Amino acid sequence: MKIKYFLFALFLSITLHSCVVLSTKKYKAMLSQRDSLFSRSANLEEELAKLQSDTARLHRELAGLKHDLADQQASYTTLKGNYDALNTNYGSASSKVNQLSSDLQKREQRLREVEEILRKRDEATNALKDKLQKALLGFQQNGLTVDIRNGKVYVSLTDKLLFPSGSIVIDERGKAALKQLAAVLNKEPDINMAVEGHTDDKKVINLGQIKDNWDLSVLRATSVTRYLTEVEKIDPHRLTATGKSEYQPIDPADNNDARTKNRRIEIVLSPKLDELYNLIKK
Template sequence: MKIRFILFAATVCLAVSSCVVMSPKKYKALVAERDSLSMRSNAMQDTVAMLRADTMRLHRELRELQGNYEGLKGTYGSLNDKYTALNSNFNASSSRVNELSSDLKKREARLKEVEDALHKRDEATNALKDKLQKALLGFQQNGLSVDIKNGKVYVSLTDKLLFPSGSIVIDARGKQALEQLAIVLNKETDINIAVEGHTDDKKVINLGQIKDNWDLSVLRSTSVCRYLTEVEKIDPKRLTATGKSQYQPIDPGNTADARTHNRRIEIILSPKLDELYNLIKQ
């Protein structure tokens, strides 16, 4: 080993004339330093390899994160659009709710006004019925009745209370009943008056100008209207005369009593409802 080292040193010295002879110790130190540098180089290469691997991993993770970020960004944009749309819908719905709430309050106020008007009408109708029942008390056993139907007062008088058989001329007893009725109606000027004539289903025979039950029902109705306006001085503008013939019976039977009930004059009294109609039209 020493011989090889001496030969190596001699060869080196001969090859390089300016070279200084190196001692074995120094040579070993150089060799050791070389080996140390070689180990460090290897370690550094390993470190570089690790760093490259980490760099590649970080690039991969960065790409994944960028992909996730873009996805989240897109999701955020979509959610933001949905939020904007929902917020717009909410504002529109809120405005509609406020509008409907305001409209509901107005309708409730109108409903209250209509209910109050109906209540006043019912009170007036009941009061009118009481007054008529008291005024016509003496005629109620002779075929007169006072009832309320659909917010109106019906004064029903059988034909025998007003007319002789087959006649359209009011007799004395009938005039007394109409006089008592007129006393109340002349005080209650806000009452509309409809006079309806009704007959039974037996055909009219040999009554001169009266051709049939239509004629009889209408002419009896107009006779009552004439008496109330010409004698009792009720304003004609308040009255309406109609004839229903045999087609609105109150008793569908074929007996004599049924026919007696069906031959009648109905005086229908209803409070003027202009205020109520105006409320409903609003």
């Protein structure tokens, strides 16, 4: 509207300023020119209004885009932080996985080594049992047995095979059995020996210096150990002697047969496991 008024004022000023009397033709031409100006003015005002509307819309869109951009930047910052954290966690997890994998391989290798050592031990134990059974075959009808328990060879000799009743002195038949045993063991330097004395549950009566079953079991074990080391020349570093008294019976029944079984010397033979112990310490 401002443009229209401006054009009208301009047209009127030009008309009034001119002192020349216009002809009808010129007058109509001027009117036509005026109408054209008014029409163009209207178009310009319409275009101006549209431009103003578009400008306002573009400002709103720009503000919205700026807001969206800010949100995107905030999201990007958050995502980048998460990505960096994930990268850090992944690196740490990857390092742990590699370490665990390496440890697992080492453990599996050690397990294979331990299994191989135990396999060799079992082979040696079975071979030793066979050798002893053959060497002591003549004594097995007199209360001598050879068996394997918990990876160890147990040579069990009844007290009647080794000692006179109530005595701690080995008789000739017992010495013969121990001599055969020592012949095998002297050829097996990697075998350790524990000599265990066992009694029944009957209390010791009138045995002089022997006060009770503890004394009897210990002294019989040391008698066998002394014979093996002093007479049969087995390295004493390989032996230990212990007394178990009545507290590890083979047969807990309360009868004479059970007591006869329980009165015994057990020589426990076990392969040296230094290699295995060293491996476990790693």
